[in-house]
Amino acid sequence: MAQYAVIIYEREGVDMPPEVLAAHEALGGRIVAAGGREVAGLALQPTSTATSIRGGVISDGPFIESKEAILGVFVIEARDLDHAIELAAMTPIVDGGVEVRPLLDFQVVGEDPA
Amino acid sequence: MLAATVRVTRDLDAAEEAVQEAYVQALRTWGRDGIPRRPGAWLTTTARRRALNGLRQGRTQRAKLPLLLGPEEDDAIDTLDPDAIPDDRLRLVFTCCHPALAPEAQVALTLRLVCGVATPDVARALLVSETTMAARITRAKQKIAVARIPYAEPGPAERPARLDAVLTVVHLVHSTGHTAPSGPDLVRDDLAGRALDLARMLHRLVPDEPEVAGLLALLLSHHARRATRTDAEGRIVRLADQDRSRWDRAVITEVDRLVVAALGAGPPGRFTLQAAIAALHAQAPSYAATDWPQVVVLYDHLRAVWPSPVVDLNRAVAVAEVDGPAAALALVDALVADGRLARYPYLPATRSELLERLGRTAEAVEDARRALALTDNAAEQDHLQRRITALGG
Numbered sequence: 355m356a357q358y359a360v361i362i363y364e365r366e367g368v369d370m371p372p373e374v375l376a377a378h379e380a381l382g383g384r385i386v387a388a389g390g391r392e393v394a395g396l397a398l399q400p401t402s403t404a405t406s407i408r409g410g411v412i413s414d415g416p417f418i419e420s421k422e423a424i425l426g427v428f429v430i431e432a433r434d435l436d437h438a439i440e441l442a443a444m445t446p447i448v449d450g451g452v453e454v455r456p457l458l459d460f461q462v463v464g465e466d467p468a
Numbered sequence: 469m470l471a472a473t474v475r476v477t478r479d480l481d482a483a484e485e486a487v488q489e490a491y492v493q494a495l496r497t498w499g500r501d502g503i504p505r506r507p508g509a510w511l512t513t514t515a516r517r518r519a520l521n522g523l524r525q526g527r528t529q530r531a532k533l534p535l536l537l538g539p540e541e542d543d544a545i546d547t548l549d550p551d552a553i554p555d556d557r558l559r560l561v562f563t564c565c566h567p568a569l570a571p572e573a574q575v576a577l578t579l580r581l582v583c584g585v586a587t588p589d590v591a592r593a594l595l596v597s598e599t600t601m602a603a604r605i606t607r608a609k610q611k612i613a614v615a616r617i618p619y620a621e622p623g624p625a626e627r628p629a630r631l632d633a634v635l636t637v638v639h640l641v642h643s644t645g646h647t648a649p650s651g652p653d654l655v656r657d658d659l660a661g662r663a664l665d666l667a668r669m670l671h672r673l674v675p676d677e678p679e680v681a682g683l684l685a686l687l688l689s690h691h692a693r694r695a696t697r698t699d700a701e702g703r704i705v706r707l708a709d710q711d712r713s714r715w716d717r718a719v720i721t722e723v724d725r726l727v728v729a730a731l732g733a734g735p736p737g738r739f740t741l742q743a744a745i746a747a748l749h750a751q752a753p754s755y756a757a758t759d760w761p762q763v764v765v766l767y768d769h770l771r772a773v774w775p776s777p778v779v780d781l782n783r784a785v786a787v788a789e790v791d792g793p794a795a796a797l798a799l800v801d802a803l804v805a806d807g808r809l810a811r812y813p814y815l816p817a818t819r820s821e822l823l824e825r826l827g828r829t830a831e832a833v834e835d836a837r838r839a840l841a842l843t844d845n846a847a848e849q850d851h852l853q854r855r856i857t858a859l860g861g
Contacts, residue, residue, distance in 0.1 A: 356616050434618040435568055436626070456615045 355431040357393060357457040358438040363422040364450035366401065377446035385430060390441045395428035422450045429457065557582070558673050559619050561666075565634040566617045573608035574637045575644070580605055583662045593659050594644065631674075635683050635739060638666045642687055664691055671726075678733035682740030685726035689746035692719035704851040708755035720750045738774035741766055760789035777808045781818060793825040813842035817852065824859065833861030 382392040401416040401423045408417070416423060432438035435454070442454045564577040576594065579585045585593070591601035611617065622630040645659025667684040674680055696710040727747045730740040745766045752758035767783035781803055788796035800819045809815045820835035833856055840852040 358615075434616040434620075435566075436618050436620070436622065438616075439568075454615075 355391075355433060356438075357459075358430055358432055358435075358442070359455045359457055360428050360430055360438075360442045360445060361424055361453040361455065362426045362428075362445060362447070362450070363453065364425045364448055365421060366423050368448045368450070370448065374446045374448055381428075381444060381446070384444050385441050388441055388444070389433070390437065391431040393429040393431055395426065397426040398424060425450075555621070557669065559621055561634055561670070562621055562630060563612065563617060563619050565630070565637045566612075567630070567633055568615065568617055569608050569611060571637075571640070573604055574633070575640055576601060576604050577608050578637050578666070579641065579662065583666065585662065631677060631679070632737075634670070635679060638663050638670070638683060639686075639739070641666065642690070660687075660690070660694075663687055676733075678730040679737040679739050681726045681730040681733075682737060682743045685723045685730065685743035686739055686746055688719050688726070689723045689743060689750050692716040692723065692750060698847060702847060703854075704847050707749065712752075712754065715750065720747075723747050723750060736769065736773075738770060741770040741773065745770070756789075758789070760786055764790055777803055777806060778812070778814075781809065781812075781815060785818060788822060788825075793822045797822045797826065811842060813839045813848065815839075816842070820855070829859055833859045836861065 385392050404414075404416045406413050406415060406417045430438060430441050432441055435456075438454050438456075442452050445452050561578065561582055564581055565574045569577065572594070576590055579590045579593065580587060587602050587605060588598050590605075591598040594601065596604070621627075642660050642663030645661075645663060664684075664687045667680070667687050670677075670680045671684045693710065693715050695714050695716075696705060696712075699705050723743065724747055727740065727743050730736065731744060736744070745763055748759050748763055748766070763786040764783060767779060767786055770779050771783065780799065784796045784799040784803070787799060797819070800815070800822060803809055803815060804819070816835040816838035820832045820839060823829075823832035823835060836852050836856045836859065840849060840856070843849055843852070
């Protein structure tokens with residue numbers, strides 16, 4: 355199994371209807387049912403609360419201004435990209451989409467080869 | 469050290485990876501435990517061990533990608549060899565045409581890995597520099613490896629869309645060859661030939677897919693008429709003026725057989741419909757004696773399954789033969805107003821021919837000039853220039 359980040363983009367200022375929130379709650383179970391696993395997840399406050407630091411200069415707002423903003427990120431385990439796409443496509447979305455990115459594998463060999 | 473690691477993995481990309489990982493590990497371990505007595509040997513041992521681990525952990529994964537990660541001369545699979553394992557070839561095509569890869573990378577990978585075209589030739593055919601093409605192929609291979617694009621046939625739910633993506637790539641290879649915006653004829657013919665080989669291979673692998681048969685029929689219909697598309701001087705000959713006695717009748721018979729079978733297999737897709745239109749042209753004794761009403765009906769079906777202003781433009785050409793040039797001009801003017809084909813040379817070229825038939829010569833010259841300004845293809849430029857001269861422009 356490989357790990358992928360699923361980055362959720364939604365249109366700025368979109369309202370999350372209760373059924374979408376409920377679908378987010380249920381997502382972990384659905385991913386397990388589809389043979390994957392949700393390893394971690396982060397939900398972000400709106401970009402109006404963000405502060406950016408670029409070259410030591412502090413400014414209000416997100417690092418990249420765009421119509422869609424990152425709303426959250428979660429990490430899944432999947433067999434391959436096709437499986438990861440299948441799982442990521444279950445993410446409830448109001449007016450945006452998701453991006454699937456493989457994670458760097460930081461595991462280090464435990465034994466000392468010397 | 470890289471070579472030593474390659475011997476373990478027999479796979480350059482994986483070896484490079486293992487060597488890099490060994491350096492990373494060296495940074496960690498040496499910082500903690502001090503530098504070993506023979507750092508070079510330590511690194512090689514670590515890299516080889518990492519590579520072995522990688523091989524063991526990723527046995528399935530790596531075993532699935534032997535062709536993608538192999539050395540350059542072994543990259544080409546004997547795709548067109550009927551004895552090669554069919555499943556492998558199909559998997560490879562699906563991998564190369566995976567929608568997670570950029571369209572231009574899909575085309576490049578398919579030519580490079582499925583057809584076995586050398587990277588410099590792929591670059592020349594697709595009109596980019598060799599460096600750009602090498603980088604594009606490397607990036608695509610990296611994405612396949614890092615994101616784990618599976619070397620597998622898609623599941624039943626994804627299969628229709630994925631198969632369509634494969635057919636789109638083959639068609640793109642063909643049209644790149646068929647109407648190369650620039651470049652020598654040799655490259656064009658070679659690309660069209662590669663596309664035809666690919667379509668044949670796919671049809672042999674999945675004979676029951678009607679759209680695969682449709683695409684093969686479409687490409688064959690162009691192939692059957694290849695001798696008459698240009699004259700001895702390489703100048704374009706319009707369909708109406710082509711010597712139909714030189715069309716390849718054996719190939720046209722094959723086109724008919726494929727189209728009939730594909731049409732009988734349920735609601736036709738876009739390639740089958742285009743092939744059916746091409747078959748009507750191929751069967752017609754002359755341009756005037758073509759079954760134009762049937763062509764218009766097929767274009768109506770095609771618009772329904774595959775809405776596109778290009779389809780509308782081609783339909784307008786057929787409408788001109790059924791309802792006359794004035795009716796067709798109204799359709800073409802709607803496309804001009806629509807604006808999506810603003811950079812498409814065939815729009816003003818078609819309009820120019822309709823205006824000529826309506827006796828509006830001055831406007832016909834104007835539109836031929838517009839078309840001339842939009843095309844990069846030397847043969848088409850020449851064709852338009854001759855038209856402008858003939859119209860007295």
